[in-house]
Amino acid sequence: MKTISTQVPAVDKAVRILHFLAQHDGATYSQIYQGLSLPQSSTSTLLASLVANGLLRQHEGKYFLGLMLYEFGSKSVEQFNLRELAAESLIYLRDKTHLACHLGVLDGNSAIYLAKLESPNAIMVKSWLGKRLSLHCSGLGKVLLAWLPEDKIDELLPDEQLPRHTNHTITTKTAFKKALAEVRKNGWAFDDGEDLEGITCIAVPVFDHSGNVVAAISSSGVAFQMPADKVKSFAQYAIEAATLLTQKIK
Structure with missing residues (x-):
């Protein structure tokens, strides 16, 4: 996946997470921040926001792409x-x-x-x-x-x-x-x-x-x-x- 940096880092990180999960059959919090070399604290907050907005779903300790993306x-x-x-x-x-x-x-x-x-x-x-x-x-x-x-x-x-x-x-x-x-x-x-x-x-x-x-x-x-x-x-x-x-x- 090509990394793109813009003037809105939070959006860049969210897109990287979505790409990462699209290539994996679910991933844990640690697998995500370690796999993408992201800061732990901001990644946790970002994941919670993505789940709350339906872009991700959480099940049995793993994160998956949310159905909102399908819509x-x-x-x-x-x-x-x-x-x-x-x-x-x-x-x-x-x-x-x-x-x-x-x-x-x-x-x-x-x-x-x-x-x-x-x-x-x-x-x-x-x-x-x-x-x-x-x-x-x-x-x-x-x-x-x-x-x-x-x-x-x-x-x-x-x-x-x-x-x-x-x-x-x-x-x-x-x-x-x-x-x-x-x-x-x-x-x-x-x-x-x-x-x-x-x-x-x-x-x-x-x-x-x-x-x-x-x-x-x-x-x-x-x-x-x-x-x-x-x-x-x-x-x-x-x-x-x-x-x-x-x-x-x-």
């Missing part, structure tokens, strides 16, 4: 004109699948559409910019949650019982977490009529330079437009589209 990262990507950057990816996915394609992000306790390209087919999925989706029963929601820390998932989904939207909806958090593990394993999520009966969706994560999921790209259609024998190939198209956007963000 800042998500917002910075939005301000980086994510919709404009995603245009090429959405066109690619629409042309490959001939389905409605969306770009979505996590906003509070739901997923929200930032961009949409309509399907060229006569049969269309009803959706709109700004539409909010339930996290536990949408492809976008699954992808946006799958790479989050477990405590953040519990914060967003505090109850064990989850609302049922269709007969295919996952209705317990325990089962949903198992489904998220499968999403991480596969690299993509599938909504098999879990939010709306007869509507299917494939979603893939978009990562920033730190490996955080900042958005998701999806393709949606009625069930017969996405038959079982085409799901994997459609997922591959979505992965290619999301990878294209990830490369632009990085």
Whole structure:
């Protein structure tokens, strides 16, 4: 890590600590000040301030990056004109699948559409910019949650019982977490009529330079437009589209 010195030393030290923790799976107070050759007293005060402001969290004697940084990262990507950057990816996915394609992000306790390209087919999925989706029963929601820390998932989904939207909806958090593990394993999520009966969706994560999921790209259609024998190939198209956007963000 390149050390940068400005006229605000406290900020410089805070940034060095954040970089240090980004490269380690948690670190103790002594590991931080010794590893960075920082004064003990001022480091202790600085760590306490970073924890109080949500930039760090403390657990079992170690310090970790705080979830506030994830929120800042998500917002910075939005301000980086994510919709404009995603245009090429959405066109690619629409042309490959001939389905409605969306770009979505996590906003509070739901997923929200930032961009949409309509399907060229006569049969269309009803959706709109700004539409909010339930996290536990949408492809976008699954992808946006799958790479989050477990405590953040519990914060967003505090109850064990989850609302049922269709007969295919996952209705317990325990089962949903198992489904998220499968999403991480596969690299993509599938909504098999879990939010709306007869509507299917494939979603893939978009990562920033730190490996955080900042958005998701999806393709949606009625069930017969996405038959079982085409799901994997459609997922591959979505992965290619999301990878294209990830490369632009990085």
